[in-house]
Every structure is written in C-alpha cells, then in structure tokens.
Amino acid sequence: MSGVPFVVIDHDRGVVGDDTRQALAFARACFPELPIAAVVIGGEQPEPIAGADSTFHIRHAALDDYAPEAWGDALHELAVAQSPSAIVATGTERGNEVLAHVAAIADQPFAANVIEAAPGDPPGTPWRIRRLRWGGSLLEDARLDATLPILSCALHVFPNVLPNAAPDRDREARPGAAVVEFVPNLGPDAGRTRIVDRVQVAEGITLTTAPVVVSGGRGVGSEEGFAAIEALAELLGAAVGCSRVVTNQGWRPHADQVGQTGKRVAPDLYIACGISGAIQHWVGMQAAKNVLAINTDPDAPMVTKADYAVIGDLHEIVPAIVDEIRRRRG
C-alpha cells in the first residue's frame, strides 16, 4: 500500500467533532512528507476538510446517519480502490469502532490509542508504535505488521489545532480543492446496524464540551452532598462530573463519570472535590489545562499532581467559594 494516508473524519450528521482534528495532527506526525487525505463518510457533500490536502466524500443512502457496519464497509471499499499507506482516526468511540470494522473486514491488525508511531522504513516493513494500556497508566511498545496499517491515536494526545499542510509538492490536491466523491456498492447487510432514533437528555453544557468541570468523589459522601457542587457548577457555566465510586454508590448517574470506564474530558479547569486521584480517574481528566484539588488529605495523589490545591473539608470550602462568587458579583 503506497497511496495517500487516510484520516477518517468523525462527524455527527455533518457536524465535525473537534477531537477528529487530533488524527490530522497524528497523520502529519507519521507522514511529514506525504499529503493527507481526509475521508468523510456519509451525509451531504462536506466542505473540504481544513488541515488535509484532499478530501474524499463517501456518498450512499445507507450512510446518511451513523451506521457502524456500513461506515466500515464503505471505508474499506474506498481503501481497496485507493490503497492508502495507512488509515488513522482519533480514538473516539466512533473512530475506534469504524477502524475495528475495517480491520475485521480486511483481516488486518488494528492498533488503538497510539501515542507515537514510526511507519515501516522502507514501506511495507513493520511499524514501531507506542500505545496506551490501562487507559494510560501503562505504555506498550509494539510492532504493527500490516499490509494496510490501521491506527487510532489516543484522545487528547495530539493537538486540536490544525497542522500546516505538507510542503508543496507536485500534486494537485490543496485545501480548497474539490471534494472527491466516492460511491460504494455496500451489500444488503450494511444497513442493519444504524441509528434509528435519538433520545435527547441533556441541554446546553455537556461534560465533554464544558470549559469547566466541577467533579466530586468519595469525599462528597452522599447524593445530597452534590448540591453545593451543582451550585458552583451553575455559577461557572460548568458541567458536573464524578469518580467511579460515586456512580457505584448510586449518588450520580453513570453518564457523569469521568475516568477510564467513563468519559474523557479536557476542560480549561477541572475542580476535583474529594477525589483521591487514582490513576483510573486521572486518565479521564489529565488533559485538563488546569486542575484544582479540594481535599482533606494533602498527600492524596490528586493534590500532589494538581496545579492548585485547597486543603480541607469540601463541605465547607465549596459553599464558601459559591458565597464568594455571589458576593463579588453583587
């Protein structure tokens, strides 16, 4: 496989997720000398994807909304037609799922949550990769021996900012160039797993997009204990998060859980109230730009790893912060 590497663009009905740009940066890091092709599966014809040198649009009625099997089939058909030197995506739920389908169809290995990758040199020889295990608490150096290398990059490792396009080459594709349409055949089974309905439960600020997350752990002590955390979150336009022990106790819904088996967040500020900071929680919020720990234990891992800390009882400190904000706002 020697063609242009593919970056799969994660989108929901045409709305491109910010995280998907991390895969463009990842592809650029893997292939500094090659042009990069963005692949948009389904939906209406997209604008050319900024940061990529060319854009493929796979168009088919079965791809109108997200459909994991059909997306995998369609991407595989395009790969057969184009022989990309690799297929990469950001390790979002959809990114990993679509790549797993392509890998299964092609019977090729798939390395998920990669943080470093060196393509085989010369092409066709095994890649050397480093990937996350245990949600990031252990690293694995591995060899990827594939005719079609398939990799997802770990979330929040590569930047969301758009990388510069590769230096000009004797090629036509440039940002702003026409989107190349591809119509797959797709078998009769392709449409059997697809979104048939949506249930909206949250309005406005969500955990994965909020600029601030106020999160509670074991130290909150009860369902009622989250009232002060919710009050602070409301004042800051923040989302409320929690640790695994909190959902296991039934104090908060699992949708609020941050960590290895919950959500990965990357807010400007993460306020950790009564969270000890076990590695399984830390990996869910380590991409936060700033961390403020509020904890009774000055030696808790969350406190020692945080940028800022207040030592003491969150049940006194959080209401005091709420009062202080209200006082200053008059």
Add this chain to the structure above:
Amino acid sequence: MSGLRILVCVKRVPAPGAQITLTPDARAVDARNLAFTTSPHEECAVEAALQLVEAHGGDITVLTVGPPEAEEQLRFSVSVGVQHAVLVSNDEMAAGDDPDPQATARTIADTVRTLEAEGDPFDVLLFGNESADSGGFQVGVRVARMLGIPIVNGIKGIDLADGVLTARREGDAGFEVYRMALPAAVGVKEGINLPRYPTLPGRLRSKKAEVRSIASTTEPGGLTMVRFATPTVELSETVLLGAGASAAAAVVDLLGELGLA
C-alpha cells in the same frame, strides 16, 4: 421463543486501582502480588445477560480466552447465576502472554462454532466495549464479522422484544438507539447496570461447577507487543491556595485569572 441462548466473553485483568509493576524484562505485568478481577465492562455484560434471561428465559455461557487462572473469573460468573463456563487457553497464555486481538477473536469465533455445532446457535453475544488492560476496542467487532452477525459497541442499555434487540448508546447529549434482529452481538459499557454480588448458594454452586477446557491453536495476528513501559509522571509544583473556607477568596481570584469567573 423458548428461551435465549446467550454467550458472554470476559477477560481476567488485574483489579482496577492495583499498583502495576513490570517483570524485569518489561514483557509482562508482575502478577505475584496482584488481585485479579473480571474487566469492568464485561462484569456488566454478565449482569446484562442475567437480566435478559430473567426477563425472557434461557441460559448463559461465559467464555474466556486466557491463562488457566482465569477459571477464577469464570467461577465468579457462575456464582452470580451463569450456567456454563468455557476456558480457552494454551501454553503461551499460561506463561503470561496476552494473545493479540486478531488471535483472540479467531479463537473466540472458532469456539463459538464448536459450541454451536454441539447445540443450538447463540441468540445474543455480549462483549465488553474494550478490555481494561490492553484496551484494543476490536475483539467483539472481529468476532461478529467472522460469524456474520451485527454488532454495535458502546452500549449502555439493552431491551429485547419479538426477536429484536434494541440497544442504547450514550452520545454527548443523550442516547442513540440501534435495533438489530437476533442473532446479534453487543459491546457493553460499564454503567449499563450495577453488577450483582454472588449469593451463598451461588458460591457453593460455583465451586462444584464444571469448567470446560478447550485448547487454543490460533496463529498470532499482526500486532506484537515488544515491551511495556511505565509512563513518566509530570510532577507539577502544586500551588497551595490555602486551607479551609478561608481559601475561597484565593480560589475566586484564580478563577478570575483564568478568565472563568
């Protein structure tokens, strides 16, 4: 329908929160002082199977591909109500090698074919969304593709009616709904339920239960572990803003500096 036949695939992993140390050659996790458990997503998959059988009748087989010690996790599944347990292993796994995802998937698909040749086909196959340790995000998808059945990952809700499985997947602001005719496979995520604890009779039953053992002969796939490494933790200097409620002013000052309040 006379009752469901459900297969749940589980993996033995070190207990979450355990301090992971490596063997001197960095090719394996040092297991000597570790407690092991069922990978969290799969523990919830077992519970989801139990709830489906409580509602619709049927029986459950739990399957693991791993070292002989994974019998402990199979017996735990039996102790909460699973009927049948199958362990697929070989010498490499016994020595501590984790098979790669392609090999694991082929082994599971082969074993499913063996079990189905002996009895009825499975109606529902449940997997964890990803294993807690290796986190490959692919074994369930590969198995479903090999067997030609539909699969959706990331599922936090399952309902079954009239041979159609409705699965809910959490999005950023709500749930996506998928429907699949049986037989179907699902990659389950933690949060779909709270797994039950074993009862005393369940524990006694699990001690006597037969665990069927099958030898794996699958060739390795294309992703080969070379060595493990421990990430370097970036130790940031923690700025102490104060102690107790009197630190509130310093916190609000900080919020202002960060442009957040």
